[in-house]
Amino acid sequence: MTAELIVNNYPEDLLNAYQTAIAELRQLKNELRQTQQEYGELRTIIDRTNPVSMIDKHGTVLDANLPFIEMWGKSWEQVINHPHPLFDSPYYSPNFWEQLWSVVNQGKIWEGEIQQHIANGQHILLKTTIVPVEAPSGLSPSRYWVITNKDETRPQIEEQLLQLSWVATQTDNAVIICDCDGYIEWVNTGFVTITGYFFDEVRGRQSGSFLPGSDTNPDTVCEIAKALQQHQPYQGEILNYRRNGESYWLSISINPIFDKLGNLTKFIAVESDITERQKIASAWRESEARNRSLIEAIPDLIFRINSQGIILDYFPPKNCPNPGLPPHIVGQKIDAVFSQDLAEWTRHYLTQTLNTGQIQQGEYVLSVSGRYHHYEARYVPSGEDQVLAIVRDISDRKAMEVSLRLEQIQQRQKAIELAKTLQELKRTQAQLIQAEKMSGLGQMVAGVAHEINNPLAFIHGNLMHLETCIKDLIELVKLYHKNYPKPREEIIDFAKEVDLKFMLDDLPNALDSMKLGTTRIQDIVVSLRNFSRLDEATRKAVDLHEGIESTLLILQGRMKMHHGCEIKMIKDYGELPKLECYPSQLNQVFMNILANAIDALATQPDPRIITIKTTVEKAKSPDQLDSVVIKIADNGPGIPESIQRQIFNPFFTTKPVGQGTGLGLSISHQIVVENHGGKLQCNSQVGGGTEFVITLSIPEQQTPVTH
Incomplete structure (x- = not known):
């Protein structure tokens, strides 16, 4: 525009x-x-002067010059908007900083010295001036100039001490620098950590005025004061108190510092917190006292030896102060105190204990005052190369053990005999029960057979006569019909009414059926008598096949389980001689084994098969006899091996309650093995059926019978 x-x-x-x-x-x-x-x-001039920075009321740096950056060894990014490094000094208490901020917040200038570490790790005292920036009327300042300057006016000795103090900041021990009169000039962070006192709280004070307490040893305090007065070094231990009132033990070393002319300039004290060490030492002393009291209370002989076999301690047994050992054995080797055998024995267990680090135990016998004593020695590790030996006289205990062992053997023998007697009693009881049952059964069978046999003989004898009469009557009717072919009407009607023709044809058949029935009854009676054989209490030569057949005849009804389901019986009889035996007992064995086979097949699917095989087994050596072998096998579910080991035990049964007594196979085993000197074996496999094998020796001069 x-x-x-x-x-x-x-x-x-x-x-x-x-x-x-x-x-x-x-x-x-x-x-x-x-x-x-x-x-x-102005900024150029400020950058060429002392380190200067501007902070806000929170101590955050808002601006800084180049010397400030160089002194603290940080970049601009690490300084600006970050807390001022000077206010992070660990040597001052919170109260110190509260007083400082209280002054500057009132708009006043604060001047003083603040110690801190700078970039090169040097410990320095910084002369510090904090100037508040003028704020509007009535308001507290919000910004402050912080001007720092190294103290270059100290003499060379102080600079050396400052360098030494830097080294002190790197240790956890407390380091204190005092003037010639013992007033504190400087402490490190270790002192702050151990005592809880900050530098500003102890500066210008003597440590003896606030660190000792009620339990501090006054003699130790006097010794330290005397050493300081005489400008002498001091080393020792003292109990002091922290700022919170807690006591602690420390190891203290105080050394005077002299200049080149020999004048005292400073005292440097280095203190180490040994509270834990003192607690451990105290606990060790208490433990040592308790252990010694415990050892003195133990009545056994106790001694401690090292790896060279030197006896370090010796405590004689309380019940025998002089157990056959020299009076002064501490410091001597075991070879000089013990016999050669006992010394070697002790050295062996000493080596084992030290090598394994575990307790070793052994026993030995020693003659003392003409009497043999039995000792038990326990070797316990005690440190790296020492062993504590505890020796106890166990002679009385051994005598009691021998007596107790003999008594136990006697009691065990009695228990075995009692168990055997009880087992024998059970077996005898079972035999008596079974014998009584069989006796009653035999008497009943014999009585029934006798009662049946008399009328049966009458019926069977009359049937022979009746057969002749019926034949004659039939022949007479035929002759009459032949000679009189045309009878009267009345006769014809009656003949039709009674069905004469059928009667003449069926009457012989009915007679034959009656004869067959009586014969069958006679066979059953004979089988019952053969099975019971009450008249044969002594050994007698019998045909075993007859006993098997009699048993099968009695069990025939049980083999027909239900309609269309019957057990198939396979017989494979060989040539057997008549065998001298107790026939009724063997028949009982056949009955028990066959009855068990029938029960085993009750739940089996078809086919259900029982096989009976008899053979003669030739002797395998001249001193043996030929044997009759009877094998009764079924194709049932089989018997588990765990049960096979128990089947011959009395009263053992796997059948439900009320269906078995557990005596059948037990009595069978006794009959075969004990009464006949034979063998009864069970061969079975689960799912593969079961086979019982009866082996009976054949006496000489037996004639075989063919079946």
């Missing part, structure tokens, strides 16, 4: 105001340029 356009389009007063504003703007630009130049020169 040109001046002509401005003049033509705007009023004169507005134009004058515009020109005035332009002039003032130009003047402000010139002043700003001059101010920036002056600020740059």
